[in-house]
Amino acid sequence: MNWLTNFVRPTIRSLVRKRELPENLWEKCTGCEKMVFHRDLVANLSVCPHCEHHMRLGVRDRLKSLFDRGEYEQIAVSGVVADPLKFRDAKRYSERLKENRAKTGDDDAMLVARGTMGRNKVVAAVQNFAFLGGSLGMAGGEALVTAAREAVARKAPLIALSASGGARMQEGILSLMQMPRTIVAASMVRDAGLPYIVVLTDPTTGGVTASFAMLGDIAIAEPGALIAFTGPRVIENTIKEKLPAGFQKSEYLLDHGMVDMVVHRRELRGTLIRVIDLLMNKKRSEAADADGTIAIPFSPPSVFRGDSANEGSDLKRAAE
Amino acid sequence: MAMETFLEFEKPIAELEGKIKELRHLSDSGEMDITAEVAKLQSRADQLLSETYSALTAWQKTLVARHLDRPHFSHYVSGLIEDFSPLAGDRVYGDDRAIQGGPGRFRGRSVMIIGHEKGIGTDGRIAHNFGMAHPEGYRKATRLMQMADRFSLPILTLVDTQGAYPGVGAEQRGQAEAIARTIEVGLDVRVPVVSVILGEGGSGGAVALAVGNKVMMLEHSIYSVISPEGCAAILWRSSDKAKDAAEALKLTAQDLYKLRVIDQIISEPTGGAQRHPQEMVKRVGAAIATAFDDLDDLGDADFRALRRKKFLDMGKVGLA
Numbered sequence: 001m002n003w004l005t006n007f008v009r010p011t012i013r014s015l016v017r018k019r020e021l022p023e024n025l026w027e028k029c030t031g032c033e034k035m036v037f038h039r040d041l042v043a044n045l046s047v048c049p050h051c052e053h054h055m056r057l058g059v060r061d062r063l064k065s066l067f068d069r070g071e072y073e074q075i076a077v078s079g080v081v082a083d084p085l086k087f088r089d090a091k092r093y094s095e096r097l098k099e100n101r102a103k104t105g106d107d108d109a110m111l112v113a114r115g116t117m118g119r120n121k122v123v124a125a126v127q128n129f130a131f132l133g134g135s136l137g138m139a140g141g142e143a144l145v146t147a148a149r150e151a152v153a154r155k156a157p158l159i160a161l162s163a164s165g166g167a168r169m170q171e172g173i174l175s176l177m178q179m180p181r182t183i184v185a186a187s188m189v190r191d192a193g194l195p196y197i198v199v200l201t202d203p204t205t206g207g208v209t210a211s212f213a214m215l216g217d218i219a220i221a222e223p224g225a226l227i228a229f230t231g232p233r234v235i236e237n238t239i240k241e242k243l244p245a246g247f248q249k250s251e252y253l254l255d256h257g258m259v260d261m262v263v264h265r266r267e268l269r270g271t272l273i274r275v276i277d278l279l280m281n282k283k284r285s286e287a288a289d290a291d292g293t294i295a296i297p298f299s300p301p302s303v304f305r306g307d308s309a310n311e312g313s314d315l316k317r318a319a320e
Numbered sequence: 321m322a323m324e325t326f327l328e329f330e331k332p333i334a335e336l337e338g339k340i341k342e343l344r345h346l347s348d349s350g351e352m353d354i355t356a357e358v359a360k361l362q363s364r365a366d367q368l369l370s371e372t373y374s375a376l377t378a379w380q381k382t383l384v385a386r387h388l389d390r391p392h393f394s395h396y397v398s399g400l401i402e403d404f405s406p407l408a409g410d411r412v413y414g415d416d417r418a419i420q421g422g423p424g425r426f427r428g429r430s431v432m433i434i435g436h437e438k439g440i441g442t443d444g445r446i447a448h449n450f451g452m453a454h455p456e457g458y459r460k461a462t463r464l465m466q467m468a469d470r471f472s473l474p475i476l477t478l479v480d481t482q483g484a485y486p487g488v489g490a491e492q493r494g495q496a497e498a499i500a501r502t503i504e505v506g507l508d509v510r511v512p513v514v515s516v517i518l519g520e521g522g523s524g525g526a527v528a529l530a531v532g533n534k535v536m537m538l539e540h541s542i543y544s545v546i547s548p549e550g551c552a553a554i555l556w557r558s559s560d561k562a563k564d565a566a567e568a569l570k571l572t573a574q575d576l577y578k579l580r581v582i583d584q585i586i587s588e589p590t591g592g593a594q595r596h597p598q599e600m601v602k603r604v605g606a607a608i609a610t611a612f613d614d615l616d617d618l619g620d621a622d623f624r625a626l627r628r629k630k631f632l633d634m635g636k637v638g639l640a
Contacts, residue, residue: 081639084579085570089555138635145632167545169555172569173581176545179524180531180631183504207545209496210524215504229496230486238486248491258494
């Protein structure tokens with residue numbers, strides 16, 4: 001028995017204990033491929049501490065990072081007809097829906113939340129890329145319409161955070177009809193004289209870009225995000241041409257006049273508060289935390305881009 | 321018709337027609353009297369054509385919708401519009417001939433006509449870029465819609481495109497924004513809008529011109545979130561599955577009418593619009609006249625509010 005208690009049992013224990021340890025303690029940065037300790041990554045809002053590459057951020061972490069004290073209230077979206085076409089490819093669409101609901105715990109790919117940012121009432125709608133590629137179907141359209149109505153009712157700005165491969169093919173024409181539907185939603189906010197702000201995150205493509213995501217009063221893009229109508233692979237296959245460097249990335253869109261600014265995730269909350277204060281003609285919000293404050297520069301930079309994130313990256317590029 | 325282009329599934333009809341031609345040729349040379357024989361064959365061919373066209377599959381309709389001999393924007397304009405005054409350019413970058421438009425007279429009344437033109441013949445198709453518009457085309461459409469609004473001219477849109485052009489230049493100049501803005505303006509104008517899908521209604525590039533108070537489709541036209549080939553490549557990972565994708569997408573006029581996405585189907589002559597273009601133009605003219613009359617009956621209704629409601633309600637009624 002000695003041999004069993006003294007040697008075998010501890011060995012088994014150590015084996016079992018190893019399996020109990022959380023997996024994926026280290027995550028590989030999808031930009032520089034360096035390993036990042038998972039706690040560091042969470043603390044840094046999924047931005048790589050080595051290369052500043054912005055990895056995808058979960059929808060709830062995203063909402064937490066934006067609202068005051070990380071507090072928000074999720075708004076229920078009324079149900080829509082699931083699988084209206086009884087669509088089936090290699091797998092049934094109803095199966096895919098079920099799997100993605102189980103995986104994310106959400107009904108569909110867009111969440112609506114309300115709360116405050118710098119004490120301003122704000123409604124936010126955020127797409128979840130982890131749910132069927134963030135694709136826009138009837139439920140997503142309904143979510144944005146719900147968010148717009150909430151914003152109008154509360155006289156609050158609407159912030160839409162996009163992350164989507166485009167329209168949800170499995171809902172056929174009804175997904176295409178979400179382009180006009182979401183545009184009507186944006187127009188309702190605009191007609192009420194309220195700011196409609198879009199934050200474009202990686203990736204934003206297809207029918208989502210060609211509808212509500214490109215119609216913001218202010219368009220903010222996260223660094224390095226793919227933002228396109230037709231994705232780069234399809235273009236390459238169609239025209240058989242080499243694509244220009246940085247094509248369809250946030251910085252490229254900024255250079256081509258398609259977005260107002262490219263903002264580091266760390267500064268997103270502060271930037272949103274600042275522009276909401278300005279557009280709604282309010283006194284500057286006393287930011288509850290330090291990230292919201294923006295110092296007035298003593299002297300303008302030699303190349304004026306208007307926002308510190310770009311200057312930062314320019315400086316960094318120059319230094320390298 | 322000088323030379324008929326038969327589609328693959330029309331082969332049995334083509335064979336019969338061939339026999340008839342051959343017999344006529346023999347009788348012309350005076351070798352025998354074959355009137356009775358020709359009449360019999362002709363009635364068999366007619367019956368076969370009518371049977372075939374009353375039971376087209378979704379994929380067959382896709383091929384018919386793309387048929388090169390189908391009447392285009394230019395046929396409808398020359399057959400239905402007097403004093404058509406095409407206007408060019410977006411006042412920003414260029415003139416896109418894939419989208420045509422301008423004021424004209426439809427049965428006495430001034431209207432603004434805007435539509436896709438695929439071009440006729442090889443040179444024409446190249447000049448019109450096969451009806452695949454760049455941002456300039458959508459911005460021209462936006463400009464014309466706003467002009468129509470200013471002069472209280474009803475808008476008639478004719479949709480026939482495989483989709484917006486997927487290219488580097490189009491992306492650089494903001495294809496997504498241009499499409500989104502066109503939809504927004506189309507929904508926003510105060511005047512009535514009537515839209516007709518003539519052949520292909522391909523994705524965002526089509527919906528940009530299809531947000532009418534009344535949307536009609538030709539009997540064998542299609543309207544879809546993605547081409548069957550594109551859908552097959554993504555969901556089935558094989559473009560050979562285009563036929564299956566066409567069925568699954570529910571892209572026929574009949575499907576869309578059932579889904580209450582469109583308001584009316586305009587029937588085509590037996591054997592499709594491509595066999596009797598003049599008759600087709602006449603039928604479309606009659607349908608447009610009725611549509612405008614119906615909208616006239618609404619008096620000084622708020623056409624913008626009606627359009628918004630129509631698109632917001634889509635998918636809420638009539639689905640199982």
